[in-house]
Amino acid sequence: xxxxxxxxxxxxxxxxxxxxxxxxxxxxxxxxxxxxxxxxxxxxxxxxxxxxxxxxxxxxxxxxxxxxxxxxxxxxxxxxxxxxxxxxxxxxxxxxxxxxxxxxxxxxxxxxxxxxxxxxxxxxxxxxxxxxxxxxxxxxxxxxxxxxxxxxxxxxxxxxxxxxxxxxxxxxxxxxxxxxxxxxxxxxxxxxxxxxxxxxxxxxxxxxxxxxxxxxxxxxxxxxxxxxxxxxxxxxxxxxxxxxxxxxxxxxxxxxxxxxxxxxxxxxxxxxxxxxxxxxxxxxxxxxxxxxxxxxxxxxxxxxxxxxxxxxxxxxxxxxxxxxxxxxxxxxxxxxxxxxxxxxx
Amino acid sequence: xxxxxxxxxxxxxxxxxxxxxxxxxxxxxxxxxxxxxxxxxxxxxxxxxxxxxxxxxxxxxxxxxxxxxxxxxxxxxxxxxxxxxxxxxxxxxxxxxxxxxxxxxxxxxxxxxxxxxxxxxxxxxxxxxxxxxxxxxxxxxxxxxxxxxxxxxxxxxxxxxxxxxxxxxxxxxxxxxxxxxxxxxxxxxxxxxxxxxxxxxxxxxxxxxxxxxxxxxxxxxxxxxxxxxxxxxxxxxxxxxxxxxxxxxxxxxxxxxxxxxxxxxxxxxxxxxxxxxxxxxxxxxxxxxxxxxxxxxxxxxxxxxxxxxxxxxxxxxxxxxxxxxxxxxxxxxxxxxxxxxxxxxxxxxxxxxxxxxxxxxxxxxxxxxxxxxxxxxxxxxxxxxxxxxxxxxxxxxxxxxxxxxxxxxxxxxxxxxxxxxxxxxxxxxxxxxxxxxxxxxxxxxxxxxxxxxxxxxxxxxxxxxxxxxxxxxxxxxxxxxxxxxxxxxxxxxxxxxxx
Numbered sequence: 001x002x003x004x005x006x007x008x009x010x011x012x013x014x015x016x017x018x019x020x021x022x023x024x025x026x027x028x029x030x031x032x033x034x035x036x037x038x039x040x041x042x043x044x045x046x047x048x049x050x051x052x053x054x055x056x057x058x059x060x061x062x063x064x065x066x067x068x069x070x071x072x073x074x075x076x077x078x079x080x081x082x083x084x085x086x087x088x089x090x091x092x093x094x095x096x097x098x099x100x101x102x103x104x105x106x107x108x109x110x111x112x113x114x115x116x117x118x119x120x121x122x123x124x125x126x127x128x129x130x131x132x133x134x135x136x137x138x139x140x141x142x143x144x145x146x147x148x149x150x151x152x153x154x155x156x157x158x159x160x161x162x163x164x165x166x167x168x169x170x171x172x173x174x175x176x177x178x179x180x181x182x183x184x185x186x187x188x189x190x191x192x193x194x195x196x197x198x199x200x201x202x203x204x205x206x207x208x209x210x211x212x213x214x215x216x217x218x219x220x221x222x223x224x225x226x227x228x229x230x231x232x233x234x235x236x237x238x239x240x241x242x243x244x245x246x247x248x249x250x251x252x253x254x255x256x257x258x259x260x261x262x263x264x265x266x267x268x269x270x271x272x273x274x275x276x277x278x279x280x281x282x283x284x285x286x287x288x289x290x291x292x293x294x295x296x297x298x299x300x301x302x303x304x305x306x307x308x309x310x311x312x313x314x315x316x317x318x319x320x321x322x323x324x325x326x327x328x329x330x331x332x333x334x335x336x337x338x339x340x341x342x343x344x345x
Numbered sequence: 346x347x348x349x350x351x352x353x354x355x356x357x358x359x360x361x362x363x364x365x366x367x368x369x370x371x372x373x374x375x376x377x378x379x380x381x382x383x384x385x386x387x388x389x390x391x392x393x394x395x396x397x398x399x400x401x402x403x404x405x406x407x408x409x410x411x412x413x414x415x416x417x418x419x420x421x422x423x424x425x426x427x428x429x430x431x432x433x434x435x436x437x438x439x440x441x442x443x444x445x446x447x448x449x450x451x452x453x454x455x456x457x458x459x460x461x462x463x464x465x466x467x468x469x470x471x472x473x474x475x476x477x478x479x480x481x482x483x484x485x486x487x488x489x490x491x492x493x494x495x496x497x498x499x500x501x502x503x504x505x506x507x508x509x510x511x512x513x514x515x516x517x518x519x520x521x522x523x524x525x526x527x528x529x530x531x532x533x534x535x536x537x538x539x540x541x542x543x544x545x546x547x548x549x550x551x552x553x554x555x556x557x558x559x560x561x562x563x564x565x566x567x568x569x570x571x572x573x574x575x576x577x578x579x580x581x582x583x584x585x586x587x588x589x590x591x592x593x594x595x596x597x598x599x600x601x602x603x604x605x606x607x608x609x610x611x612x613x614x615x616x617x618x619x620x621x622x623x624x625x626x627x628x629x630x631x632x633x634x635x636x637x638x639x640x641x642x643x644x645x646x647x648x649x650x651x652x653x654x655x656x657x658x659x660x661x662x663x664x665x666x667x668x669x670x671x672x673x674x675x676x677x678x679x680x681x682x683x684x685x686x687x688x689x690x691x692x693x694x695x696x697x698x699x700x701x702x703x704x705x706x707x708x709x710x711x712x713x714x715x716x717x718x719x720x721x722x723x724x725x726x727x728x729x730x731x732x733x734x735x736x737x738x739x740x741x742x743x744x745x746x747x748x749x750x751x752x753x754x755x756x757x758x759x760x761x762x763x764x765x766x767x768x769x770x771x772x773x774x775x776x777x778x779x780x781x782x783x784x785x786x787x788x789x790x791x792x793x794x795x796x797x798x799x800x801x802x803x804x805x806x807x808x809x810x811x812x813x814x815x816x817x818x819x820x821x822x823x824x825x826x827x828x829x830x831x832x833x834x835x836x837x838x839x840x841x842x843x844x
Binding site: 205206207209210211213214217218220221222223224225226227228230231284285 | 655657676677678680681682686687688689694695696697698699700704708709711712715716717718719761
């Protein structure tokens with residue numbers, strides 16, 4: 001009887017269609033949703049399926065997209081970053097604070113050369129990320145509350161620097177990337193595409209990326225393999241803050257102003273994009289591909305609802321329902337997997 | 346032996362788990378005012394029987410009578426209502442709550458609005474503990490108290506909920522001698538009140554000291570029962586291992602000749618190592634090419650010791666030298682860099698179940714393989730090599746490791762440390778739950794490693810594992826090293842007697 005255990009394992013049948021579906025559910029569901037939404041809006045409105053509108057949609061999701069890249073790293077390690085929008089806002093305000101403003105702007109700012117302002121902004125977002133990283137890995141504060149605190153701190157920095165005013169000017173490079181175009185294509189789309197692509201390469205083809213997945217997949221096993229788990233977690237929190245900082249600078253240029261609370265919607269949007277795309281909230285599963293699909297689903301939904309002239313209040317509710325559906329699929333896929341795992345072991 | 350009918354009487358109890366028979370025709374009597382010891386190896390059926398009595402297992406055949414009336418419990422709550430309570434090895438307390446809340450958990454006095462009446466709860470709990478001779482501030486969070494006191498409070502809770510029969514599962518395994526003394530005082534006092542206790546323990550000395558009678562189990566059967574006054578430790582060991590059964594007897598008395606390899610250089614040296622609540626003042630040396638066994642009962646600290654050496658539970662005091670260099674082990678990453686490797690006892694906590702076999706093997710050598718870019722082709726080649734060398738089945742490096750059998754999972758985990766040999770390999774329960782073939786393979790792999798100069802430290806609660814692997818054996822008991830077997834013949838019964 002004892003010997004049969006190995007025998008049954010070695011003659012294990014190939015994965016059946018059901019388990020293949022279970023494994024891929026988190027990737028298939030968002031993609032089907034995207035196709036369904038595109039088809040729906042294309043039929044419902046002639047103005048939806050145009051190149052111009054594609055350009056619109058991509059622009060609309062670019063700032064969210066850059067933020068969502070950092071969040072993808074964080075969520076893959078089974079942590080969360082609630083401070084992304086706040087850090088973005090703070091970084092956007094910082095870059096404006098160190099740029100010469102018009103006389104009408106009543107802010108006690110410190111005009112510096114463009115490159116200096118950009119460097120200071122990048123450094124400050126990295127510093128905010130580093131504080132989060134230290135709080136989590138050295139002191140041991142759970143990411144949920146640590147980043148909640150950082151959300152407040154970011155908001156506080158914005159409040160102190162702009163004091164209820166609005167700044168408009170940003171360094172030229174930032175203005176170009178945020179609001180300029182390369183031929184017909186807005187720079188911000190290119191930047192977002194570049195960041196997404198770079199993140200994909202890092203996650204898929206580098207040792208660091210592998211560690212990110214392994215830490216998220218089974219943190220204890222990663223630790224027992226001698227992986228420096230704390231360093232990986234610290235790194236993803238800093239990456240997240242840097243992505244947020246970049247999104248914040250470009251966002252300020254894109255919107256044409258830097259002020260308090262202007263990124264408030266972006267926290268939920270970026271988390272939604274990652275989760276709707278099918279990256280597991282429990283870590284270790286998903287990736288940039290999923291995030292791109294998630295971004296497109298949200299972008300198409302937001303944009304499409306405008307085209308079909310729907311009650312703008314209903315729009316919010318619909319977005320909420322889509323997010324709920326994605327969460328159900330996310331948790332359901334996880335349960336199928338863990339059931340299979342339990343059956344296997 | 347006694348005139349009065351038994352308080353609890355079980356007849357012909359049978360219990361199966363799937364096709365495996367866990368209990369076969371067991372009769373058991375417990376008298377009022379008796380402390381009854383249960384002895385037997387792991388898997389002999391003690392715990393299964395107790396779970397039937399306590400209403401945890403409900404699908405069994407056979408009869409149970411309480412006070413002469415037939416009973417059949419449908420749940421643990423049922424059993425408790427009838428006066429049978431169980432104190433598990435893992436205490437079921439809520440560490441954050443106060444002593445009072447824990448004692449009255451689920452039975453807190455409430456006022457008319459249904460809100461908890463705190464003052465009454467405090468006084469009731471204090472009175473109850475006082476009556477059992479336990480003096481403690483009932484407002485203290487229970488988690489802040491020493492383990493021995495927590496356990497006594499849990500016993501108090503079981504009594505408070507009306508238990509006349511209290512089942513204690515390994516109550517002394519984690520206690521210090523003075524704590525055991527206090528526990529025994531409490532048990533004697535309860536016995537004087539007419540309550541009965543069933544005392545399950547691996548510590549035969551403890552059974553002899555506190556119990557009035559003892560019953561020994563082997564292979565799902567009751568093999569002997571006697572008043573403790575009439576027997577000694579060897580009597581129990583003889584019955585546990587089954588004198589007369591040629592094969593079993595051999596497995597126990599069969600001698601293993603230990604051969605020290607202490608002429609080789611020391612690769613791992615620990616001195617005064619201590620983690621509070623787990624082990625203390627550990628001093629040991631592992632030589633190159635030597636397999637050092639660490640044996641002890643559950644909770645003796647040997648599994649924590651290896652975990653600590655690998656930095657999962659960093660040592661609070663003491664020094665560690667690896668190949669002569671002093672290392673301050675603060676994390677698993679530090680331990681790995683210093684040349685240590687570790688396999689924990691739970692496969693779930695060392696494997697990435699949904700990741701393919703090759704990634705599970707390459708994870709611990711990734712920094713050697715890929716400074717920056719991962720090289721899946723190299724990883725697969727290395728994995729292929731290991732899979733055929735270790736005869737991992739099925740030989741497919743793309744399979745999710747969670748789909749492999751336990752023995753093959755263990756080999757995958759071992760393979761992780763074989764491509765770049767560590768100085769010292771730490772193994773916890775390396776063959777637990779494996780079939781015979783896989784066990785032999787693991788033994789062969791470990792032997793092969795030691796032949797190549799790796800120092801191996803095997804920690805286990807199974808004597809067979811240690812005997813099959815070790816060149817030298819240290820026995821641990823309650824967090825301390827109490828005995829060393831070296832350069833001599835050792836058998837399972839001598840190992841058990843030393844623990």
